[in-house]
Amino acid sequence: MNWTAFVGRRLGYSEISTIESIRISFGSAWAHPWPGLVVLGCLGLSVFTFWFYLQWQPHAKRPARLGLAVLRSLILSLVLLIVADPTLELALVSLPKPVLWFLLDGSDSMSIADELPEAERSSLATAVDLKGYRSQHPSQSGSDRLSRADYTRAWLHKADHNLIDRLSDSYRLRFFSFGETDGVRILSFDETTSQPSRFADWQTTGRTTPLGDAFEELARQHASDNVSAVVVVSDFGQNSGTSPLEAAKKLGVPIFTVGVGPVTAVDLSLDLIVPQTIKKSESSTIIVTVRQRELENTPVSVQVYAHQAGEATESEQHRIPIGERQLTLAEGMTQLEFPFTPDVTGRYVVTAEVDPVEGEVVTENNRATREVSIIDDFLRLMFVEYEPTWEWRFVKEIFHRDKLVGTRGFRTFLRSADPVVRETNELFLPNLTLPRSQFFENDVIFLGDLPASALSERFCEMTREFVSQFGGGLVVIAGPRFGPGQLAETALADMLPVVVDGDLRRRDDQEFHLNLTPIAGQFDFMRMGASSEDPLKGWNNLGKLPWYQPVRRVEARGTQVLAEHPLDKCSDARTPQPLIAIRQYGRGEVVYIAFNEMWRLRRLRGEEFYRQFWGQLIHRLGLGHALGSHKRFVVRTDKKQYRPEEQVRITVEAYDKEFRPLDEKEIPERRLSAEWIQPQEDADGNRTQIVGIPPLRPGIFETRLPVTSTGEYHVRVTDPVTGDITEINFDVANQSIERQSPIRNALLQKNLAAETGGKDYDLRDVDQFIEDYHPVRQKEISLEIIPLWTNWFTFGLVLALLLAEWLVRKLVNLA
The missing domain is CATH 2.60.40.1930 (Macroglobulin (MG2) domain)
Structure with missing residues (x-):
């Protein structure tokens, strides 16, 4: 008999391999720190008992008195041991089955019924035992096209060589589902349950596929499971939440991915780029991107129209036609431009659509919509400067001709201007301390080269409120005369993307080309020209800059540097000097430009790049909130x-x-x-x-x-x-982003497995997992503490010793 296994089973452990140690201790406060007292107590009681029987019981014979002394010594010592609360500590070493998690995709994309080629459909049906599944689920017998979830259920319920049943012999299995609104859910699984009723609580109705969030929740809520690996069954169409690759690494275990759904499919989809705000009677361009898979040389018709928000799109008499274009698909992506000159105002929805083609399974992405505000209003810009500069002159001319600004929208305050001119010319503001009702009607403020004495405390505080509370935009342009260091002691200093220093002066000892940072291309106003391959190439037109204003350092809170000096560093001697930087401040944004030489963009190309930069910048800063x-x-x-x-x-x-x-x-x-x-x-x-x-x-x-x-x-x-x-x-609406793509994200599936040390499969070869993965069983030590006196054995022993003593005393006439 295996006594170790026997002891383990008696204590409730099924997989005990060895007993590492056995130790007896005492639980009472007096005996635990000094176990020798118990031994001395037992010796003392024994000596007293022998002395008593040999000295004070002379009527019995000597052998009888010695026997009674032994019995009474054992009884008293046992009582003393009981009072000392003896316990037996067993260190049990076990090698339990590894824990294996299954994470099933419960999002709506798993309900897509894919159009599969006959050969692929036949091999998949054989691999998952579709015939057996249909016999258990008669409702599916008449359906030719099954969903991804149906194929997965068929695989989970296979009658012969069921992977789940085979794994349950070697692993402790736990099943989870993700994609539901309540996060990761634990699925019920009982090895003794009949297969047709297993996983009945797995539903594919989730609105998104937040795979990264699922990994993070598993790592957070189930970290104590000592999991050895995770098997993910999904189409991997990640469309919300955190990055799945980074979240998967937090689990610290290999992830084995089982892909469901085709890796390619016939599909036609549209993307729509529409300006957020369009001015009435001014021409704008709407860009439609047509993407296709497996549809080369297929003719299609793309239609674009607008309708007022709130009206039914099916009502054609309310549609505003924008354009229709015939297209023969030849590449993976084609861009079409549609000019649009609205003659109405209000909130409208621009729609681009294309008819489904034969073989398409997902048609929800054949239609794209974007909301646009058509206004008859204008942006209000306020340019504050000490004296006319080239930048001031060219910016004024640009925005006077801009369709969203015009002569009504551009106002300026020049400190050096004649007071009479400031009072009589409507282009000029009489002072900086405008009434609040006028000041907060502005949408973007340009702050040029001014001395600190020209910036009143009221102007600075209103500017701070204008940006943080009302979402306005602030552009700070450094000038060669005073510099941004003048703002160091004002309320504007904390708003800037940089930390200015009043002691730093402009550097004009060497010309330089500015360096664009890797994130510059993410901002519209930094992209120039029509080239999609190199949208930053237009900055070459700026040429060499003769000077710039240095700062102490970059503001750490949310600043993004878009251009920097090629050589000069900040005060930390590591960070390059920022030349163009942007920062979120409250609800608005602040842009810092370290020079007022942007007019050099006009070199060779006229106003093209110059207009692009300033126009896109004010659109970003001014159109993110209500106007005026x-x-x-x-x-x-x-x-x-x-x-x-x-x-x-x-x-x-x-x-x-x-x-x-x-x-x-x-x-x-x-x-x-x-x-x-x-x-x-x-x-x-x-x-x-x-x-x-x-x-x-x-x-x-x-x-x-x-x-x-x-x-x-x-x-x-x-x-x-x-x-x-x-x-x-x-x-x-009940629209689902889960139906936007008809294919499995095979790249994400492979990367998840490769980055974590796992392997990727599909439903046809996933049975190979049992041969590929052989985890080492982790040793677990369980400390079992067994009280020695609160059991029937101790009670029976005390009772037997008392009874034996009574019988002996009866026999020798001492009772």
């Missing part, structure tokens, strides 16, 4: 599109005529009044209801409302100051 005075009362929702049963968060930023936060005491009933218009009537036949929006903090009002049905919702909020109504719309 409209920013005084802004209504917004947290998203533009929702799903049924979600909650809509409605936020209103409300200010008075002087752009000070609107206090609830100034509003009747201490809350804003809004109309909530639903697409369908309620039980009482009403679509409109009046709701109140309570204050969250001064100037901010917020509420949450549930949406139940699909369609276009409208929210109309009344401005308590002017009585005007501001309306916003949003959509509620």
Whole structure:
């Protein structure tokens, strides 16, 4: 008999290999630190007992007295041991089965029924025993095209050579699902359950494929499982959440990937690039990108149109046609340009669509939409400068001709200008300390070369509020006369992407070419020219710069440097001097330019690159918020599109005529009044209801409302100051981003396995996993503490010794 295994089973351990150590200790406070006291106590009790029987029991014979002394010594010593709370400590060494996790994709893309070639469909059906699966699930018997989840279930339920059953002999299996709104879910799995009812709680209704988030949650919530490997069954269409590669490495175990779905398929998809804001009666360009797979030489027709937000797209009489283009597909990607000159204003949805072609499984990506605001308004720019410079002159000319600015939108303050000119010429501002109602109507502020004495504290504080609170844009342009060090002691210093120093002077000892950083191409205003291969090539036109203004260092909080000096360093002697940098500050952005020589972009190419840079820059800084005075009362929702049963968060930023936060005491009933218009009537036949929006903090009002049905919702909020109504719309739809791609992401699948030391499979060869992976069983030591006195053996021993002593005393007439 294997006594080690026997002891392990008696203690509840099924895989005990050895008993590493056995030790007896005492649990009572007096005996635990000094176990010798127990031994001395037992010896003392024994000596006392023998002395008592030999000295004070003379009536019995000597052998009887010695026997009674032995029995009584054992009884008293046993009682003393019980009082000392004896315990037996066993160190049990076990080699348990390794833990193996299965992570099943529960997203909606697993419900796609792929159009597979006959040979591939036949081999896949054989590999997963589709015939046996259909016999267990008669509802699938008449379907020719099964979903990815159906093939996966067939593989999980195979009757012969089932991989799950074979793995359960050597591993402790746990199953999880991801893609649901509640994160990673544990799936029920019982080895004794009949196969057709296994994994009944695995559903493929998830709205996204957050594979990276699933890995992170497993690492966070189930880290104590001592897992040896993870098997992921998915189409790997990662479309939300954190990077799966980085999250997978946090698990610290090999990941074996099982790909489901085809690696290629017939597919036609569209992407749409539309300016966020378009000015009425001005021409803009809409770019449609057509992507195709397996459709070379196929003729298609691309149609682009617009319709007012809230109107049904099926209603053709409300469509604004933009253009239609015939195209024969010849490359993986083709770009089409459609000119658009709107003659209306409002919020519109631009749609590009192409008819499905034969063999397409996913057709949701044959249509792309983007929302655009068509305005008859203009951007308001304020250029603050000490005296006319070349940069000031050319910027003024550029924006005077810009369709989104014009002569009405460009105003300037020149410190050196004649006071009479500043008072009489509408181009000039009389002073920097404008009334709040005028100052906050600006959208972008340009701050040039000024001495600190020209910047009042009120101007600096209003500029800080303008950027952080109202989302305005600030462009700081260093000049050769005073330099940005003049801002060091002002409230503007903390806003800059750089840390300025009043003691640093311009460096003009050597000409240089600026260096663009790797992230420069991510910003529209840094891309110049029409070349898609080298969008930064236009910067070569700038030529050599004669000087720049150095700074102490780059501001660490959220600054992105887009251009830097090729040689000079900051005060840390490591970081290159920044020449162009951008930083988020509150709700707005601040751009720093270390020279006012950008006009050199006009060399050889005229205004092309110069206009591109400044035009795209102000579009970024100025069009991210409401324009002009409209920013005084802004209504917004947290998203533009929702799903049924979600909650809509409605936020209103409300200010008075002087752009000070609107206090609830100034509003009747201490809350804003809004109309909530639903697409369908309620039980009482009403679509409109009046709701109140309570204050969250001064100037901010917020509420949450549930949406139940699909369609276009409208929210109309009344401005308590002017009585005007501001309306916003949003959509509620059941659209799924899971249906945007018809193929498996084979690259991500391979990388996940390769980067973690695993291997990639598909459903046809995944059975090879059992031969490929042989983990070493990890030794586990379990400390088992067994009380020695709280058991029937100890009780029986005490009882037997007492009974034996009583019988002996009876026999020798001592009872």
